[in-house]
Amino acid sequence: MTAVLEPSSQTNLRQRLWRGLRSAPWTARLGMLVIVLYTLGAIFAPWLTPYGESQVVAQAFEPWGPQFLLGTDNLGRDMLTRLLYGGRNTIGIVALATCLAFLLGGAAGLLAAARGGWVDQILSRVVDVLMAIPQLIFALMLLTLFGTSIPTLIIIIAVLDSTRVFRLTRAVASNVAVMDFVEVARLRGEGNLWIMFREILPNIMAPLVAEFGLRFCFTFLFISALSFLGLGIQPPTADWGSMVRDNATLISYGDITPLLPAAAIALLTIGVNFVVDWFLHLTSGLRDDQ
Template sequence: MEAIETLIYFGMSPSVFAVVYYAVLLIASCAATIYNQRAAFMMLFSLLLLSIIVGIVGGATWLAMFVVIAIVIGMAAMMSFTFREFMILLVSRDMGKELRTAPLTAAFGMFVIFIYVIAGIFAPWIAPYGEAEVISSAFAPADQNMLLGADQLGRDMFSRLIYGTRNSVGLALTATILAFILGATLGLLAATKGGWFDNLMGRIADVIMSIPSLIFALLMLSIFGPSMPVIIIAVAIIYAPRVFRLTRAVAGDVVVMDYIEAAKLRGEGMFYLIRREILPNSTAPLIAEFGLEFCFVFLLVAGLSFLGLGIQPPTADWGSMVRENATLISFGEITPLIPAAAIALLTVGVNFVVDWMLHRSSGLKEQ
C-alpha cells in the first residue's frame, strides 16, 4: 500500500503508472532489437513478461512492489559495475584483467565487503551516538534524530547497527583467522611429514567434526563463560578441523609432484618445502575456503549471540539486537529484521566473491 500511496503522492494513478511502465519496457525492448543488443532485449522483454504476470495476479499493488524491487536490483547492478571499474583503475594491469572477468555478482560482493569494512573501521565517526548511549524512550519510532528508531532501552538502533559491524564481523574474522592458521598449519605439516603424525591429526579432526558445532560451542561457553576470548577459541577449535581436511587434501596432491621430489633430493628441509613449494601452489583453494569458513563462523557467532551466549551487552551485536527487539515483529515493525538483513547481506556478498574465486581456481573459462 505504501508504494501505491507514493504514486498518488506524485500525482500518478496506478492505472496510468502501469500503462507508462509497460510502454517504457516495450519501447526499450524494441530499441534493443533494432540495435541488435540481444542480451539487453532478453532482459527487458523477460522483465516485461514478468511484470504483466505480476500485474494480472496481484494488481497495481504487486506491480508497484515488483517495480521497486526491480529498481533496487538495477541500482545494485549499476553500483557493482561502477565499483568494479573503479577497482580496475586502482590495481595493476594483470589484476585489472582478472577483475574485468569478474561477474557483477562478485563485484557486488566486493562492494558489500568494502562498505562493511569502512563501517567497522570508522564506526565512532559514522555513528551519531555511542553504542550504549540512552537517548530516548524504549522503542521510540524513527525521527530526524534516529534513522531506525530506538531499541528496548532507548538506544539508537542505527548507531548500534554501525558498532555491531565492528563487533560482530571483527569477532568472526578473528575466530576465522585463528581457525585457519591452526588448521592450515597442521594440514601442511601432516601432508609433508605423513606417517603417524598424519594419522593422529586425521583422527583428532574426525572426532571434533563428529560433534555438532552448536552443541560444542554451547558446552564450551557454559563451562568457561560467554567471554570474547572463549568464543574465539571455541569457534576456532570447531572449524580448524575443516580447514585441516581441505589443506591436507590440497597439499597431499602437491607433495607427490616431481618438483617436490627434486627439492628433497637437493636436501631442502621440511619448512622450506612448505613455504616455497607447497603453500604457493595451494593458495587459491585455501583463500576460497577462508571466505566460506568466515561465513560459517559469522553465522555461528550470530546464532550464539541470539541465544544470549555470544557477545554480551551493552556491546552492540547483530545477533543480540535481533533477540532484544524481536517483540516489535508482533506489532508489524521491521526494526528487528534490519540487523538480520545485515547478517544475510554480508553472508551473500562473501559467497558471491568466493564463488568467483572458486571458478577461477578450477581453471574453467567463461564461454
C-alpha cells in the same frame, strides 16, 4: 628455486586476477562493493554514529523519525548506532577467529601432508574426534564451561573451525606432496618447513583463499547464532545476533526493525559468496565463451 605445480598459471596469476577484476561480473562487483561498505562502516563507526554504543537516549522502542532514523531498541538505545557498532564488533571478531582457524588448521594440514605416517594419523584422528560432536552443541558446552568473554569466544570458534580447515588443507596438500618437485626438494635435503611453505603452500592457495571466504561466512553466521542464544558476544557490546533477539517482540506489531540486523547479516554473507564464486571461477582456468 621453488618449483610450482603449474608454472604458467602461477606466473601469470597476478595478471589474470587484474584482467579478471576488470571483467568481473556484476555479482562479483556487487559483492566487492558490499564488502568495502561494510569494512568502511566498521572502521569509521565511532565517527558515523551520533551516540555512544551503549548510550540510552530515549524511551524504549521509539519509532523511526528525524531524531532516530531507525528508532530505538528495547532499552532506548539508538538502533542506527547499535547497527554500525554491531557490524564493527561482529566483523572484527569473525575476522580474528577465521584467521586463527586458518593458522591452526592450515599449519596442521600442511604438516600432516608433508610428514605423513604417524603424524598424519594422529592429527587426523584428533580432528575426527572433534568433528564427531555437532559444532553448535560443542561450542555451547565449551562456552558454558570457560565463560563467554571475547578472547574465549574467538579461541573456541577458531579451534572448532580449524578442523574443517585441516581437512581441506590436508586433502589438497596431499595431492601436491607426492609431486616430483616435492620429492626433488626432499632429495636436496630441504626441511619440512621449507617443503610446507615454499613447495606445497604456493600451489594450494586458490582453494584456501576460497575456503577462507566461505569459512568467514560460516563463522559469521555461527557467532550470530550464539549471540542470539545468549552465549556469544555479551551485552552491552553491540552484536547483530543479540539485536535480533532483544527486539524480536516488535515483529508482533508489524515493525521490521528487528529484521535490519538480520538483513545486514544476510547481505554480507551473500556479498562474500559472490566474490568467492568469482574467485573460484577465475582461478579454475574456466572461461566463458560469450
